[in-house]
Amino acid sequence: MSAACCQSHNTTPVEVRDLRVAFDGQPVLRGVTFSIPHGQLVALIGPNGCGKTTLLRCLLGLQKPTSGEIKLFGQSNLKLALPRIGYVPQRLALDRSFVLSVREFLALRLRRTRNWFWQSRATTDRLLHETLADIGVEGLLDRPLARLSGGQLQRVLIAFSLLTRPELLLLDEPTAGVDTPGEESFYGLIANVQRKHHLTVVLVSHDLSMVYKHASHVYALNGVICCEGTPEHVLNAESLKQAYGIHVSPYEHHHPHAH
Amino acid sequence: MFPRMSTIIPMLTEPFVQRALLAALFLGPVCALLGVFVIARRMAFFSDTVSHSALAGVALGFWWGFAEPTIPMVGFTLVVAVAMMWLMEKTDLLTDTILALLLSGSVALGVIILSLLHGRNYQGELNRYLFGDILAVGWEDVGLAGSLLVVVGVGVFLNLSSLTLLAAQEEMAHVCGVPVRRLNYLFVIVLTLTVALSIRLLGIILVTSLIVIPPAAARSLSRNLRQQIILSIVFGLLAGAGGTLLACELDLPCGPTIVMTCVGFFLLSLGIGKLRQEKTARAGVA
Numbered sequence: 001m002s003a004a005c006c007q008s009h010n011t012t013p014v015e016v017r018d019l020r021v022a023f024d025g026q027p028v029l030r031g032v033t034f035s036i037p038h039g040q041l042v043a044l045i046g047p048n049g050c051g052k053t054t055l056l057r058c059l060l061g062l063q064k065p066t067s068g069e070i071k072l073f074g075q076s077n078l079k080l081a082l083p084r085i086g087y088v089p090q091r092l093a094l095d096r097s098f099v100l101s102v103r104e105f106l107a108l109r110l111r112r113t114r115n116w117f118w119q120s121r122a123t124t125d126r127l128l129h130e131t132l133a134d135i136g137v138e139g140l141l142d143r144p145l146a147r148l149s150g151g152q153l154q155r156v157l158i159a160f161s162l163l164t165r166p167e168l169l170l171l172d173e174p175t176a177g178v179d180t181p182g183e184e185s186f187y188g189l190i191a192n193v194q195r196k197h198h199l200t201v202v203l204v205s206h207d208l209s210m211v212y213k214h215a216s217h218v219y220a221l222n223g224v225i226c227c228e229g230t231p232e233h234v235l236n237a238e239s240l241k242q243a244y245g246i247h248v249s250p251y252e253h254h255h256p257h258a259h
Numbered sequence: 260m261f262p263r264m265s266t267i268i269p270m271l272t273e274p275f276v277q278r279a280l281l282a283a284l285f286l287g288p289v290c291a292l293l294g295v296f297v298i299a300r301r302m303a304f305f306s307d308t309v310s311h312s313a314l315a316g317v318a319l320g321f322w323w324g325f326a327e328p329t330i331p332m333v334g335f336t337l338v339v340a341v342a343m344m345w346l347m348e349k350t351d352l353l354t355d356t357i358l359a360l361l362l363s364g365s366v367a368l369g370v371i372i373l374s375l376l377h378g379r380n381y382q383g384e385l386n387r388y389l390f391g392d393i394l395a396v397g398w399e400d401v402g403l404a405g406s407l408l409v410v411v412g413v414g415v416f417l418n419l420s421s422l423t424l425l426a427a428q429e430e431m432a433h434v435c436g437v438p439v440r441r442l443n444y445l446f447v448i449v450l451t452l453t454v455a456l457s458i459r460l461l462g463i464i465l466v467t468s469l470i471v472i473p474p475a476a477a478r479s480l481s482r483n484l485r486q487q488i489i490l491s492i493v494f495g496l497l498a499g500a501g502g503t504l505l506a507c508e509l510d511l512p513c514g515p516t517i518v519m520t521c522v523g524f525f526l527l528s529l530g531i532g533k534l535r536q537e538k539t540a541r542a543g544v545a
Binding site for chain 2: 107142
């Protein structure tokens with residue numbers, strides 16, 4: 001971990017320069033430029049269709065840009081950067097008829113547990129144990145993945161993404177379908193994990209209050225980066241109007257705390 | 260009603276029964292193993308479309324002068340499967356629309372060619388392929404089924420984690436280093452070959468049931484994927500072999516008898532699963 005940390009301090013985790021993406025001639029991203037230094041919890045906000053998910057897909061190498069450049073840890077070949085990335089999707093495409101247990105799902109992530117079918121449960125648990133204790137999913141190991149509540153599933157997805165000790169964590173609207181108390185504890189968990197493991201986190205989110213509370217830096221996106229800065233700077237009426245195109249009430253910040 | 264040992268043993272000396280039984284013993288587990296991932300990825304209609312497209316392959320084979328149209332059948336189903344994948348990737352058409360288009364188009368093409376070749380008597384030929392024909396299973400079909408069992412068994416277990424990740428979430432699979440596109444095409448090609456080679460025994464209409472029903476039956480009794488895979492294979496094996504023996508003993512059509520054996524396993528496991536659930540719920544309340 002420490003070697004990886006030193007390495008990551010020397011290279012910027014995310015650098016995006018003049019990124020453009022169009023679908024059927026319709027531009028979705030129109031020249032996005034930003035960079036994210038190590039150890040930040042960055043939120044990407046914006047209205048539906050503003051290109052948040054497209055941008056995330058570009059970072060993962062799933063969407064080919066029309067033009068522009070992306071570098072992850074100084075690497076233009078994004079495939080080579082994938083081992084240093086953790087990804088938490090909105091949801092899984094699992095059908096309820098697929099009885100994949102949480103233990104089996106987590107075992108898919110590590111090379112040493114990839115033979116889960118032939119391994120005993122005790123062996124798999126021992127190999128997974130270290131990360132699981134952090135996230136609090138040990139009680140869920142025997143449960144089928146498709147039957148977890150939204151909040152439980154998100155915890156499992158976080159545990160899954162942290163198993164390989166990534167340096168960059170990308171989250172795509174991770175609390176869609178999670179109730180408010182669940183959301184609160186989820187964002188708390190992300191913030192804790194980010195501090196503990198010195199991670200760089202990029203979070204696509206609709207939830208402005210959670211962004212205000214936990215993010216260290218915010219990018220408001222609407223085809224281009226409309227504004228960026230600290231949550232206090234970005235989450236005000238004028239900036240939000242720029243990003244969302246309509247009047248959005250800014251988050252009222254009642255409790256002073258440091259970011 | 261059910262076959263007795265005294266009647267099974269002489270029956271097993273018949274070469275056509277031996278061929279059908281071996282084919283069923285090989286194809287049952289292959290279909291059931293792939294089926295776990297087919298139902299997880301909601302691809303049952305995909306498999307149905309592939310099997311129906313075989314009719315056009317068979318008809319084209321007869322038209323081109325093949326006495327045994329296995330090669331054109333397999334070839335045509337592979338073309339249809341790759342066309343399906345390509346249309347899904349490259350067009351905005353809904354998956355259901357693409358599948359319905361190719362399914363009905365292939366069946367219509369097959370029936371027209373068969374009617375042109377056989378005049379009004381094409382129904383007999385059609386029925387053999389629609390519902391399967393135990394007498395049509397040759398030693399070469401048995402050899403192909405055996406090879407398929409080895410290739411699919413080894414292939415699936417070597418790529419079990421990647422296939423499971425693919426079923427769970429494609430983007431996540433990509434981040435974990437799974438070659439998503441390549442594995443998707445490979446899975447579809449293997450599934451298509453399995454469907455095409457199972458048609459002799461089960462028939463175009465019924466082949467999907469041997470893929471879908473064993474894992475669905477296994478689901479009610481499983482607490483994890485390992486159990487579901489093992490039980491699904493066992494159900495596939497028992498339904499294939501048991502159904503074939505029942506069909507021979509009772510002089511019933513083989514494909515439908517195998518399918519009804521699968522349905523029997525499904526109902527049985529559903530009942531046991533429900534009883535087990537109620538017992539757990541009662542224990543929880545107490």
